[in-house]
Amino acid sequence: MQAQIKFGRIAGISIGLHYSWFIIAALITLSLAGHFHGVTPQWSDTVVWSAAIITGLLFFAALLAHEMAHSLVAKAYGLKVRSITLFALGGVSQIESEASDAKSEFWIAIVGPVASLVIGFAFLLIARLSGWLPGTEPRTPVMAVLLWLGYINIMLAAFNMIPGYPLDGGRVLRAMTWWITHNADRSTRLAAQVGQAVAFIFIMLGLYRFFVGANFGGLWLAFIGWFLLDASRSSYVHVELIEGLRGRPVADIMERDCPSIEGHLSLQDFVHEYLLRSGRRCFAVVQNGLLTGLITPNEVKHVNRALWEQTSVQAVMRPLSQLRTIAPDTPAIQALEIMSREDINQLPVLSNGRLEGIFSRRHILGCLQNHAELSRR
Helix, strand or coil: CCCCEEEEEECCEEEEECCCHHHHHHHHHHHHHHHHHHHCCCCCHHHHHHHHHHHHHHHHHHHHHHHHHHHHHHHHCCCCEEEEEEECCEEEEEECCCCCCHHHHHHHHHHHHHHHHHHHHHHHHHHHHCCCCCCCCCCCHHHHHHHHHHHHHHHHHHHHCCCCCCCHHHHHHHHHHHHHHCCHHHHHHHHHHHHHHHHHHHHHHHHHHHHHHHCHHHHHHHHHHHHHHHHHHHHHHHHHHHHHHCCCEHHHHCECCCCEEECCCEHHHHHHHHHHHHCCCCEEEEECCEEEEEECHHHHCCCCHHHHHHCEHHHHCEEHHHCCCECCCCEHHHHHHHHHHHCCCEEEEEECCEEEEEEEHHHHHHHHHHHHHHHHC
C-alpha cells in the first residue's frame, strides 16, 4: 500500500499516511463527539469537539507506535524495513523480506498487539490516577481523552489478534503452525484460509445485524469482513506465487519475445503501430541490436499529444543507465523482491549487453496461472 501523505522518517523508516486513514479518524471523532454530547451536556461544543479531535490525533500516534514496534523488532532480527503506512483499519510495515524462522515471525507479529495493550492500559491507569472511577463517565475533557484512548488501543490490540492472516493474530497462528510443521508455505496457506473463514463470519454477522436494525454498525462490521477477505486472498496468492518461483531462475520465466523498436521512431507511430495494436505495455528500445532503454505508456502520457509526431521514442524513453537490470541466472524470487523494493513492474534481462528478455509482473502471473490450471487438469 502506497502512502499519499509523507511525514518524514523515524529510525530510518519512512512514515506515511494513506487517505483511507481519514475514514477511521472521522468515524472516531464523530462517534466520540456524539457520545460526549450525550453524557456530558454541560460541556460546550468547543470542548466536546476539541476532546474528540485530540483523541483522533492521538489515535494516529498510537497506531504509529503499534507499527513501529513491529518494525523495530523486525530490524533487530536483521530484516530491512522500508516504510510504514497508516490506513483505515490500522497500518502496514513494508518489510522487504520474510522472517527466516518461526521464532522471529512470532515475535515480530506479537509485539504490535502487546504495544497497543501496554499503551491502552497505561492510558487507563493515568485516567484512574486522575480521579476517574471505573464504571463512571469522565468528569473532565482530559480524563475523557485518556479514558477513550485506553479503550481504543485495547480494542486495536484485540482486533489485530483475530486469527486471520495477514492480521497480527493470523501471523502468530502462522508462526505457531510453522514451528510445528517446519513448513512456512503450508503454514501461511492455513493462516490465510482461516482468515477467509473469519472474514466470511464478519460479513454474514454484519449483514444480519444491518437487517435486524443495527444500521451503520452492521455495515461497518461487514466492511471489516470484506477487508479481511481481500487481504487473506491476496496473502494466499502471494504464497502461491512464491512457491511457484522458488528454485527457478529468471530465464525460466522471463518473456523472451519482448517487442523491440528503434529509437528514431516517432511517438505518433509508436502509439498507433505498436502500443495500440499489440496490447503490450513495455517495449525495448534498441540500436544496432543493443538495448538502449525502455518505453511504456507512462512515458508517453507525459508528452502533449500535439507533439507526438515531432517527438522520438529515444527522447522520452528511460535510458539503460537509469534502468535496473538483471542476469538470466538471477533467482526469480530475488528479482521479484527487487521489483517490490524499487516499485517497478518489469526488469530487463541482459547477457553481455544484449537483451535476452523482460521479467514482468504481468508475465509472471500469467505463467503461474497457466501452470496452476494445467496442474488441476
